[in-house]
Amino acid sequence: MSDEREQRELLATACHILYKLGLSDYLGHPSVRLDAERVLIKPKHSPRIRGMDRMRTEDMVVISLSGDLVEGEHQPPSERFIHTEIYRARPDVQSVVHTHQPMSTLCGIANVPILPLLHVESPVVEKQPIPVFACAELIQTSEQGARVAAALGDHRVCHLQGHGIVSVADTIQEATLGAIHLERLAEVNYKVAQLGREPRVIPHNELQALKRQLASPAGRWAYYAELASE
């Protein structure tokens, strides 16, 4: 894991991207694991902390895996336990993005499967079906967070039904791109369902070949970061 300053910048950029693409407004939060005990996370919405487009590197707060504030002048989000319990359950996960992104949330509510239909985007939903945490309550305790982590299992994304989604990865960039790709897939799956046609689902062997063909996430991240800075 690179230094904290860089992680703060990446986290702020993730907020700007999620806002720019309409995946978050003032709700939702990305985080990154700093070390075995500490997590850096976007702070709670407040009179001083408004839309995701305004997030600055210095606004981010540090919390412990118990969810306690360790460093920062703002409060951590009440739903920080989504993050802390996933980090406890998944040593492989270095970044968690939680949003209320509309199309993915809609598919979760309506039980519309988000299948691998688009080539660049599909690796995020390779493991089917996408798990569903069937509860719309706010995740405000470690017990609730542990249930979300259990629902996620070893997947990259999970529906929080009637609420939003979670995307996890080993970098902020990939967790954010995962949320973006999930939303694009949700939109296409929804439209296919509307057409009443049977979609062509990308088969496993094609998906494996595609994964070998795809460039690293760096270029996609640079594109979205530039878009969000305009």
Ligand SMILES: [Zn+2]
């Ligand atoms: Zn939420």
